[in-house]
Amino acid sequence: MTLSNPYLVVKLGGTEGVDFSAICKDVARLISEGQKLVLVHGGSAEANALGEAIGCPPRFVTSPSGYTSRYTDRDTLEVFAMAVNGKINTFLVEQLQMLGINALGLSGLDGKLVTAQRKASIRIIENGKQKILRDDYTGKITGVNISLLQTLLEGGFIPVIAPMAVSEAGEALNVDADRAAAMIAGALKAETLVLLTAVPGLMRSFPDESSLIKNLTVRQLEEALNFAQGRMKKKVLGAQEALEGGTGKVIIADGRFDQPISNALSGAGTTIVP
């Protein structure tokens, strides 16, 4: 399929500090200038807070290769859906509607927008020992329904996508928002993927901001996985997946200030090219 429009995919962190209002204003300005845009959001902080409030606190697990993720049993999946699909997605759409943007919220479950393979069991490291967890509702993304996205974009809607996916059996799954954004950007052959977060970009020596890396090629990302800390590892993996999928470039940038997307497009943050 040939895509004639230069798409921009923006991922808003679920991390505290990221300024959703500034991002929405910037989105509105870019759209008014004719930019075709897809938003993908997280919601970890909200899901954690809701889980604590209703007596289902979050549990994070670490894989043998050092990646941290949310352990998602059925109760946690419900909390996640309420906080992320219910609250973040709805009120992001509201903020955009109030700015005159005809946003339309979806999760990856809707219309099989994002398909994933359920990880029926996951290996984790706990107290130095490997353990197997079952009943986990997370997935590895396997596909993106581009035709649904195209239909919405051609209809003048701005898709706002929550990080859930659908398994082959139809189950709802929690997926990583950075990697969902990456797969969507890759599938759309987006011109640019902007991953907004609460730090200035990829740093060689986190949290020393003077060690910010301005430019990187995809070949240097393997090395970056060694010094990227915590959730930044997922962004680096996401950048790899997006570029391999055909995205023009990936920018990891600061989402805490005014005009964060425009600033990223003008050179702020870490730009990664094929």
Add this chain to the structure above:
Amino acid sequence: MTLSNPYLVVKLGGTEGVDFSAICKDVARLISEGQKLVLVHGGSAEANALGEAIGCPPRFVTSPSGYTSRYTDRDTLEVFAMAVNGKINTFLVEQLQMLGINALGLSGLDGKLVTAQRKASIRIIENGKQKILRDDYTGKITGVNISLLQTLLEGGFIPVIAPMAVSEAGEALNVDADRAAAMIAGALKAETLVLLTAVPGLMRSFPDESSLIKNLTVRQLEEALNFAQGRMKKKVLGAQEALEGGTGKVIIADGRFDQPISNALSGAGTTIVP
């Protein structure tokens, strides 16, 4: 606009007792037989439970003309969005996906699917006195974006709609699910609107089930408003609105048993015709 397909709109109650699983199986069977179908759901019971759990219990108010509705301040709107858009909508879509139906969940806020006029102040009766409440995020539905629904239906998606709407200013509003279903059925000129609930239909002397009214015309609904109790009043109003909008017929039927939609279409419950 000419609509060539005979649409069926089904509203699932948010009331306890309504069997979502039986409804989804019935939906899947009807769709496999070629039925074009739109689902609208409520979620009051879930919203109440979540509100209680997080310390934001529901508050119901009664209008001078005797209609009961949820008082929706900003906190309640968030609870409503989490329970209704986040939980009910997501897991209804999941249930349908597991039955092989490509469901797509939306609220009326998404893509301005349902527009409403915000009631900036509402008059209520409390302890026998009239009072004015402000900061209420509820609305009176003013329109339905049929072209979005048509696009989705033509794309092979089954829309599953949560009862929220968007105000002219872009605000998210809580709207009554029965009346949202009615407005959607009217706008689609649906062949049939089925309102599923936890009673056998409209009863002349609630809760005496032997007083069930099998057939009614729209002209008799004015009188029905006098004996309809509680939330049944909203269904009667909804039936009026749907029929005035061009819906072929409205059936108020029991959603607690197997094949509730098929049973309604075969004559169970209360059938109301123009």
